[in-house]
Amino acid sequence: MDQFKGQPRLPKFAVPNRYDIRLKPDLIACRFSGSVSVNLDIVTATNFIVLNAAELSVTNDSVSFTNRDSSKVFKPSKVELFEDDEILVLEFSEQIPTGLGVLSIQFEGTLNDRMKGFYRSTYEHNGERKNMAVTQFEPADARRCFPCWDEPACKATFKITLDVPSDLVALSNMPIAEEKIDNSLKTVSYQESPIMSTYLVAVVVGLFDYVEDHTPDGIKVRVYCQVGKANQGKFALDVAVKTLGIYKDYFDTPYTLPKLDMIAIPDFAAGAMENYGLVTYRETALLYDDQHSAAANKQRVAVVVAHELAHQWFGNLVTMEWWTHLWLNEGFATWVSYLAADGLFPDWKIWSQFLHECTDGLKLDGLAESHPIEVEINHAREIDEIFDAISYRKGASVIRMLQSYLGAQIFQRSLASYIKRHACSNAKTEDLWAALEEGSGEPVNKLMTSWTKQQGYPVVSVKLNNQNLEFDQSQFLSSGAQGEGHWIIPITLCFGSYDVRKNFLLQTKSETRDVKELLGSQVDGDKSANSWIKLNVDQAGFYRVKYDELLTAKLRYAVEKRLLSPSDRFGILDDSYALSMAGKESLTSLINLMGAYREEDDYTVLSNLITISHKVQRIAADAVPDLLEYFKLFFFKVFQYSAERLGWDPKPGESHDDALLRGEILTSLAQFGHDLTLDEASKRFQAFLEDRNTPLLPPDLRRAVYVAVMKQASKSNRSGYESLLKVYRETDLSQEKTRILGSLASSSDPELILEVLNFMLSSEVRSQDAVFGLSVNWEGRDVAWAWLKEHWEHIAKTYGSGFLVTRFVSAVVSPVCLLPLLYMLCSICFLSKLEIPIFWYTRFIILMECSINYNSSFFPFCFPVVQFASLEKAKEVEEFFASHPMPSIARTLKQSLERVHINANWVQNVQNEKSLADTVKELAYRNY
Structure with a gap:
């Protein structure tokens, strides 16, 4: 049996093609029993059957294999569960011949509290606390519910039966085929599923309400939620029904199941999970309340629903062959969710906001410790x-x-051709390239291999030398180091006007093009010296651009005069910020550029400007603290125009983007300590306490007001803090609770920050939500560090089995003050032999990271995270990592350490800028 230990993949002795699963959850004892019969094709005569299982109890006498041809029953001589490898090895004294057969196994397990496998979530009904049973199997946790071939390529059909209390709702992937009630117990059998992978199997048992609709094709769509919240599911229901139609047309393939259920789970580690026909969500990602949810919440629900439904085609119908090709699932679902959202809500200008997705990818991929798309x-x-x-x-x-x-x-x-060709089967990246190459006649495989099989991305440097444009490509690294990558780059070029553009492939390291020859009759060569030049038009390419000083000055003028599209204004700012961080441009140059955005009114551009302002402030606080007040005055002036244009009160008929932007601008001013904003927020909060339905505090403003309240709160002046806790305790809306939690640590008083952090570990905060309260401001980072050191034993003991510790890590994505301590917590859990499943950390980052780093609409209640930015701290972190190795999160921790070094280097570079002081003072007092 030992020959099977440590193998990366299951052996191919047997191939499953059908599962018959029966589960009986006990929601009081939090255990379950079950049986599975698997139809197998024994392709090689063998004495062993090896499959996946974890945290299940299986005995020798509960296993048998029946040969279909001879009806002979084989009983295993030995059954062993290798927990480290999560495999179940069945050894038979007599060789099993090739052919068809049925493997039958009975098992028992625990409904765990770690939000993975088959787990329990809690809710309240009529004042009584109850448990529900929920599954979460991606990427490899179906094995914690039933023994199986838990690999995406091992597709099969599934026939599921549940034995549950008769008063509860029981859901699975398929519609109910039969239901029998026997007193307090009912047996629910579901239709057999189409062929699918194990990670897409789903079961939910609990007490729910629902709303229902049908697509024009007759597909029944329901949104399930806690009793009393059904109305909050109507928006997601409408989005889902329409999105199924959009995807049917786009993929030229109809949705393949007879029903689609979407359900809000109170305790859910990820944002959502695309289980075939039964999609599970966090409440904040599915439910929308017309009275109390912000515009950002509405957008998030729409985009997340569109993402998960995209998986019904890209992931569920056509599945990656192995996790190396995960990006086929997630990259496409992310991209196409914007396509659907744009079709449903064109006034949202959602493709502009897609730039946040691109920037987030650029940020991680700018690290030496990144990885290729295909790993x-x-x-x-x-x-x-x-x-x-x-x-x-x-x-x-x-x-x-x-x-x-x-x-x-x-x-x-x-x-569409790719989907049809690989429907109900598995595919690799090369299969997609083949379909696109066939359909376009372009060398797609050659072009895209440089983007998927090597890590990183290029920065294209461009300078104008007489009438020649000189292009150079090199790998961009946020550290400023020299990389070795080389790409085939689709260059788009705009010259003085969007009517004058050119596309070409940059395949070499360097290339020189004559302007007139490049653009031909589109441009008058005599006037070219006075024209601005913009590469990567509308930021369609995954690369950065560095311009020479002359071209930079012309683009700054073009930004100020609004000659460029919002996407290009976004890209110029974001590239300049990244180049400044890497030491390729000065901070002086960056803030001069930021001043050109004073009259910016586009939501996506301003959202990024806000984020960059906070990051610059944090670097300035470490590098040039005596200039910090000048930086704040400068930022006040940068945002003054938009703040005055938008005001505090929503305007009739205003755009979705303005509703998003008002909250972000005011939140930012509150974070910077703008006195007028703080005063107005206090007045509106008082009116809200007197009347929770006051028009003075609509949902879009609440985050800003809550931040302002806590900004002024202290240990000695705690009335605002106590009032905010009262609101938290009274509301049952998850979005409101997380808004409040994400605001509580905004105080500058170390004693109050400590109290807030302690509150996050109290029974009043769901474990999945404790992460929101860890977003402390710059003044609180040392307090947070000390707090974690003091409480690590409690956290390791109470939450070492997984999700809270890993959520803490997700909340403070490096470089942040808390990461080293969190690493220590994980190490201690490891040394104590407590499980630390990293999946929940990395999966949750997908929806959290954008908000933490970009103030985006996905999680509008989170703040930019506090960073360490000194070589001394980097050394401390490095020494700690060296003495506390943990292979399972090695890549993540290396990335974290690299970011600390990057910030430390940036601080040093800023300290050496001789003109910075004069520039920021002049900008702070300039009369616009």
Whole structure:
């Protein structure tokens, strides 16, 4: 049996094609029993059957194999569960011949509290606390519910039966085929599923309400939620019904199941999970309340629903062959969710907001410790760390780049062909390239291999030398180091006007083009010296651009005069910020550029400007603290125009983007300590306490007001804090609770910050939500560090089995003050032999990271995270890592340490800028 230990994949002795599963959860004892019969094709005569199982009790006498041809029953001579490898090995004294047969296993397990496998979630009904049973199997946790071949390529059909209390709702992937009630127990049998992978199997048992609708094709769509919240599911229901139609047309393939259920789970580690026909969500990602949810919440629900439904085609119908190709699932679902949201809500200008996705991918992929889109996975335990911004956001961004290069119609036709060709089976990246190459006639495989099989991305440097444009490409690294990468880059070039543009492939390291020859009759060469030049038009490409000083000055003028599209204004700012961080441009140059955005009114551009302002403030606080007040005055002036244009009160008929922007601008001013904003927020909060339905505090303003309240709160002046806790305790809306939790640590008083952190570990905060209260401000980072050191034993003992510790890590994505301590917590859990499943950390980052780092609409209640930015701290972190190794999160921790070094280097560079002081003072007092 030992020969099977440590193998990355299951042996191919047997191939499953059908499961018959019966489960009986005990929601009081929090245990379950079950049986599974698996139809197998024994392809090689063998004395062993090896499959996946974990945390299940299986005995010798509960296992048998029946040969279908001879009806002979084989009983195993030995049954052993290798917990480290999560495999169940069945040894038979007599060789099992090739052919068909049925493997039958009975088992028992625990409904765990770790939000993985088959687990329990809690809710209240009529004042009584109850348990529900929920499954979460991606990437490799179906094995914690029933023994199975838990690999995506091992597709099969599933016939599921549940024995549950008769008063509860029991859901699975397929519609109910039969239901029998026997007093307090009912047996529910479901229709057999189409062929699918084990990670998509789903079961939910609990007490729920629902709302229902049908697509024009007659597919029944329901949204389930806690009793009393059904109305909050109507928006998601409408989005789902319409999105199924959009995807049917786009993929030229109908949704393949007879029903679609979506359900809000009170305790859920990820944002959502695309189980075939039964999609599970966090409440905040599915429910929307017209009275108390913000515009950002509405957008998030729409995009997350569109993402999960995209998986019904890209992931469920056509499934990656192995986790190396995870990006085929997640990159495409991310990209196409924007396509659906844009079709449903064109006034949202959602494609502009897609730039946040691209920037997030660029940020992670700018690290030396990044990884390629396609990364070899040798063992199931390695899967978790690739559920990150590379698989999702870089994946989505290179898809957008390829679509832009091939053209929308050709891309769509080729994609539909790919779906049809691989429906109900598995595919690799090369299969997609083949379909796109066939449909376009372009060398897609050659072009895209440089983007998927090597990590990183290029920065294209461009300078104008007389009438020549000189292009150079090199790998961009946020550290400023020199990389070795080389790409085939689809260059788009705009010259003085969007009517004058050119596309070409940059295949060499350097290339020089004559302007007139490049653009031909489109441009008058005599006037070219006075024209601005913009590369990567509308930011369609996954690369950065560095301009020479002359071109930079012309672009700054073009930004100020609004001659560029919002996407290009976004890209110029974001590239300049990244280049400043890497030491390739000065902070002085960056803030001069930021001043050109004073009259900016586009939501996406301003949202990024806000984020960059907070990051610059944090670097300035460490590098040049005596200039910090000048930086704040400068930022006040940068945002003054938009704040005055928008005001505090929503305007009739205003755009969705203005509703989003008002909250972000005011929140930012509150965070910076703007006195007028703090005073107005206090007045509106008082009116809200007197009347929770006051029009003075609509949902879009609440985050800003809550931040302002806590900004002024202290240990000695705690009335605002106590009032905010009262609101938290009274509301049953998850979005409101998380808004409040994300605001509580905004105080500058170390004593109050400590009290807030202690509150996060109290029974009043769901474990999944404790992460929101860890977003302390700059003044609180040392307090947070000390707090974690003091409480690590409690956290390790209470939450070492998984999700709270890993959620803490997800909340403070490096470089942050808390990461080293969290690493210590994980190490202690490891040394104590407590399980630390990293999946929940990395999976949750997908929806959290954007908000933490970009103030985006996905999680509008989170703040930019506090960073360490000194070489001394970097050394401390490095020494700690060296003495506390943990292989399972090695990549994540290396990335964290690298970010600390990057910030430390940036601080040093800023300290050496001689003109910075004069520039920031002049900008702070300039009369615009």
